[in-house]
Amino acid sequence: MYKIFDTVEAVSRYTAQRVLDKIKSNPTAVLGLATGSTMEPVYEQLLQYLQQAPVDLSQLTSFNLDEYIGLSAAHAQSYNYFMHQHLFSHLSMPECNIHLPDGLANNCENACEAYSEAIKAAGGLDLQLLGVGTNGHIGFNEPQTCFDSRTHVVELSEQTRLDNGRFFDDQAEVPTHAITMGIQDILEAKEIILVATGAHKAQIIADLYHSEMDEALPASALKQHPNLTIVLDKAAASLLPENA
Ligand code: F6R
Numbered sequence: 001m002y003k004i005f006d007t008v009e010a011v012s013r014y015t016a017q018r019v020l021d022k023i024k025s026n027p028t029a030v031l032g033l034a035t036g037s038t039m040e041p042v043y044e045q046l047l048q049y050l051q052q053a054p055v056d057l058s059q060l061t062s063f064n065l066d067e068y069i070g071l072s073a074a075h076a077q078s079y080n081y082f083m084h085q086h087l088f089s090h091l092s093m094p095e096c097n098i099h100l101p102d103g104l105a106n107n108c109e110n111a112c113e114a115y116s117e118a119i120k121a122a123g124g125l126d127l128q129l130l131g132v133g134t135n136g137h138i139g140f141n142e143p144q145t146c147f148d149s150r151t152h153v154v155e156l157s158e159q160t161r162l163d164n165g166r167f168f169d170d171q172a173e174v175p176t177h178a179i180t181m182g183i184q185d186i187l188e189a190k191e192i193i194l195v196a197t198g199a200h201k202a203q204i205i206a207d208l209y210h211s212e213m214d215e216a217l218p219a220s221a222l223k224q225h226p227n228l229t230i231v232l233d234k235a236a237a238s239l240l241p242e243n244a
Contacts, residue, residue, distance in 0.1 A: 002230050002244050004237045008041055008197045011233050015129070015195055016045035018229075020055070022127045022191070028059045030119075032128030032186070034139075035064065035082045038195050039131060043087045050091070057093045061122050063115075065130070065139035065186075067101040068175040069108065069153065077167050078103060101151065101179035108179060112151040116185055128189035132196050135159045136204050136217040140180035147213070147221045149182030183221045191227045194219065199235040206239035 005011045019042075022029050033039075050057075064079060073080035080100045088098055099118060105111035119125060130138050135157060141149065142157045155177055156164075165171040186192070196205055204219075208230075211220045222228050237244065 001228055002232065002237070002240070004232045004234065004240075004244070006234055008233050009045075011195060011197055011231050012041040012045040015042045015193060015231055016049055018193060019046055019127065019129070020049050023055055023057070023060060026126060027056055029061070029126040030122045030124065031060065031062045032125040032130075032181070032189055033062050033064050033083065033087075034129050034131050035066075035079045035086075036131045038197055039129065040086055042129070042195065047087070047090050057091055059097075060093050061097040062093070062099060063119050063122070063125065063181070064100040066178055066180040067103040069103050069177040069179060070175050071103045073100075073103075077173075101181075103175075103179065105179075108153050112153065112179055115151040115179070116182065119181075119185055125185075125189035127191045127193065128186055130186070130192060130194040130219075130222075132194060132201065132204060132208070132219050133160055134163055134200060134204055136208065136219045138183070138186060138194070138219050138222070140178040141183050141186075141218045143216050143218060145183060145215065145218055147187070147215060148184045150185055151179065151181050154178055154180055183218060187221060187225055189225075191229075192222060192225055193229045193231060194222060195231045196236040197233040199238065201232075201236040202239045205230075205232060205236050209240055209244060 067079045071078035140154045161174045165174050211217050213220045
């Protein structure tokens with residue numbers, strides 16, 4: 001279940017190759033995608049592979065995990081903007097196959113319900129990419145989120161707002177709420193790859209390794225998944241036992 005590599009580059013090559021293999025073996029695959037610093041080199045590597053050997057992406061579908069409430073797709077810190085900047089604007093994937101929660105929805109509850117339904121209608125997620133927060137969140141499912149949750153509105157924890165403040169000019173600009181796919185939506189993916197890199201992730205990765213399934217640590221929900229790979233660099237794995 002654990003794949004540990006020396007460098008971030010090696011982590012990114014392995015992860016991007018897994019995504020590419022999925023797309024090649026199933027051109028109509030439905031991908032669950034994440035944003036964040038961990039994913040930037042993964043998407044960069046995936047783009048390199050696709051440039052070297054183009055693959056037909058016309059039938060590929062994607063659903064992103066989450067989006068801030070109150071930020072438009074054009075806002076430089078929105079996840080919609082991130083995904084277009086780092087991936088979609090470089091791909092020949094039809095825009096109508098790309099899905100992110102709508103941070104400006106008039107009725108967020110309806111939008112959330114429709115998002116989980118749209119994932120189901122697409123046939124479910126074939127491969128879900130995940131990062132992990134330093135507090136163990138996956139998507140924006142913060143500690144104490146029910147494991148049977150569907151797409152929902154969350155109030156972001158102070159820890160998450162502090163962590164993500166690095167992308168904003170001013171900490172006060174970090175939105176207080178977001179829409180996230182629920183843990184149950186994530187668990188229904190046929191395959192899950194969780195990626196963590198850097199020494200700042202070492203403690204939460206060790207906590208995850210030692211934890212039982214516990215809603216205080218959202219990523220621990222993944223322990224019940226039959227097809228989970230946790231991909232780490234040496235720094236993120238540094239507090240794991242030798243035999244992990
Ligand atoms: C982002 C997301 C988050 C991040 C997590 C790690 O779409 O769902 O759960 O994966 O906050 O973020 P980074 O990679 O920036 O450390």
